[in-house]
Amino acid sequence: MGSITLKNVRKAFGDVEVIPGVDLNINEGEFVVFVGPSGCGKSTLLRLIAGLEDVTSGTIEIDGSDVTDAGPAKRGLAMVFQSYALYPHMSVKKNIAFPLKMAKMPEAEQEKRVAHAAKILNLDSYLERKPGQLSGGQRQRVAIGRAIVREPAAFLFDEPLSNLDAALRVNMRVEISELHNNLKTTMIYVTHDQVEAMTMADKIVVLRAGHVEQVGSPMELYAKPANKFVAGFIGSPNMNFIEGEGAAKHGAHTIGVRPEHWSLSTSEGEFPGTVGVAEHLGSDTFLHIDLDNGTHVIARAEGEFAVHHGDRIFLTPQEGRIYKFGKDGLAA
């Protein structure tokens, strides 16, 4: 239960084509993350799968049966919204039980499932409260609870962590990953945060302007980005791109070097430059460097690296860690 196939799915709002045609296979039990900059169509794609938007053309299949024209309720999917979309006048218990009540499940079975979900999500002591009396993280858990009681074919998450503060976000990230390991249900997760994508996904789908730029495991995308866009999007801080003479020496139109793949030296190296701001994080030091050829790059040094604003520095890309791109932006 829980494989989803998109075949040439197109979506246009009037004359504006948001998704020009997407083919995608999501296997049973996979944790798939749709990632891309805002406005890339990732949320629209999720809503198409959910059935909240109608496709303009193409087909969507869940477990091999065509659900393109089926309503959202008929698809057996559960969704967690960015705003959580809890029902404000119902208690946590009633919120979680709502989909079961709509499915006309017997009371006893409802109670059992709600209790089970509450236990998984640590909501036992909040069951009688209203959503308004809960913190952001608790609301998030109620929304997830409402999704899991239905035992859906797949979970859809629409930027579920973007309203939480940084510390809580890291916690919930781990909790959702843990949940996936326990339930082994297909999950589709939309985010603009590449860190969430890298840490949680089995498979990342990178989208830009409605196009699928690349599909692959986090490490595949990190190690073998298909083009400059994916290379720049995956990894933090972003990959540095150098064009012109420096790139020509390596036989490419553009070369990309990740901040963690520079060898730093204060005496000699391939690219000389001047140190700008240095961000000392303790475990790492991020150096903002203006190269003499006019490019601004970021380099990571492990631990403390004793340079100061205005010092001269020399950068050399590590052997075999150079990404080469042709004029069209594709990996060469």
Added chain:
Amino acid sequence: MATRQTQSLAKLMRAPAIILLLIWMIVPLGMTLYYSFLNYNLLNPASTSWAGFFNYKYFYTDPAFWESIWNTLVLVLGVLLITVVGGILIAILIDKPIFGQGIVRILVISPFFVMPPVAALIWKNMIMHPSYGVFADIAKFFGMQPVDWFAQYPLFSIILIVAWQWLPFATLILLTALQSLDGEQMEAAEMDGAPALQRFIYLTLPHMARAITVVVLIQTIFLLGVYAEILVTTNGGPGNASTNLTYLIYRAARLNFDIGGAAAGGIIAVVLANIVAFFLMRAVGKNLD
């Protein structure tokens, strides 16, 4: 210290307005109370005398009294029912984006701008008239006997007219409530397998509860005093079939020139309004906090 000075200064500054409002309220109420204990008839204003509770007894034993209270309640509840149910339906209807939405909304709201006597006269002469009203034409078109609305269903006719006037108010308040309903909640309910009717019952109605409360409270205050519509259409008749408490008081004061009796009726009306308000606040007021 400075705060306390500011506070007493603020009290001093507020005082004139509050005193003025108090006088505005207390003086008429006091005078009504005073008159209600007098034998005071405008046909013979020179000979006024102390009446004790006679006016109250007289008003209370009037055969029209209980009927008028019953009519008042029927009128208020009838209009509330029509305006709240109709208001919700119209609000849902015009909440959907349609061509000419702005104009439609203005047209829906426009009955509220028509003065009550004018509206009632239009209904009486152009819509409900048994020989040249619109309803009569419709009845004749289907080959039926036209209904003489004000003779056969006097109270219902008045309820219809008043409901028509208050429907826009209810619609407007309920529409704004409807527009503040979160779209993602509706989508979540859709994903949860709730069909349209269930979404309405479990999401839309609870969301609108507060707005409905406001509509019920405000309308009740105004509907207890409906008068103009009765005056220009049925004159409270036939018999006392469409006489409410307000109209009964009017009749005592203006047709019988009995100031004392009318004042006693007024005091009874004030007491009744407070009883209604008390129960209303207990019943629906919890939605307001």
